[in-house]
Amino acid sequence: MLDDLDRRLLRQLQADPGQSMAALADRAATTPSVASRRLARLRAAGVLRGTRAVIDWRALGWSVEVSLRFTLDKTQPDAFDAFLAAARAVPEVLEIQTFLGSVDARLAVIARDMAHYQRIYRERILTLPHIADIEALMHVARLEEREALPL
Incomplete structure (x- = not known):
């Protein structure tokens, strides 16, 4: 279901959910437009349910x-x-x-x-x-x- 790019994007997103799309794409070795489309697909599939603030x-x-x-x-x-x-x-x-x-x-x-x-x-x-x-x-x-x- 997930390919290498999906995994890279999710790993980078988990590490820093507040980063910009450009930074996320750069760290995952892709372009911002491809990263945006992939994340939209992962959201639509229910894999990525959202981002949240974690308050201590x-x-x-x-x-x-x-x-x-x-x-x-x-x-x-x-x-x-x-x-x-x-x-x-x-x-x-x-x-x-x-x-x-x-x-x-x-x-x-x-x-x-x-x-x-x-x-x-x-x-x-x-x-x-x-x-x-x-x-x-x-x-x-x-x-x-x-x-x-x-x-």
Whole structure:
């Protein structure tokens, strides 16, 4: 599906998404018009979904990250849908994942400090519907974080 030029363009775009089309084309060894057409084709194919700003929430004073794993009461037919809809409404939830197995869902939650996390937990997390069990994992360190694919 991807040829060498596509891979070069995507590698360069991952490395610096804010660069100009001319710089991107130069680094990928092509012309700006060819690079533009290729990126448009990759967007149309759904390979390239967009570019985004990545904001370091720690630099803005959010110092606590907790991973919450949920087991839901699956005796209720709408348990997943109701839980996910309510979880999406919590602004401090950065990520929602669902699983097959003993854990049904995981939420990544951030807070300014432990007192703020306790308020979020009591007022927003514990009020989510259809919870049978919660396990909290406090993040201590992020040893590696990658967003770039090995193209």
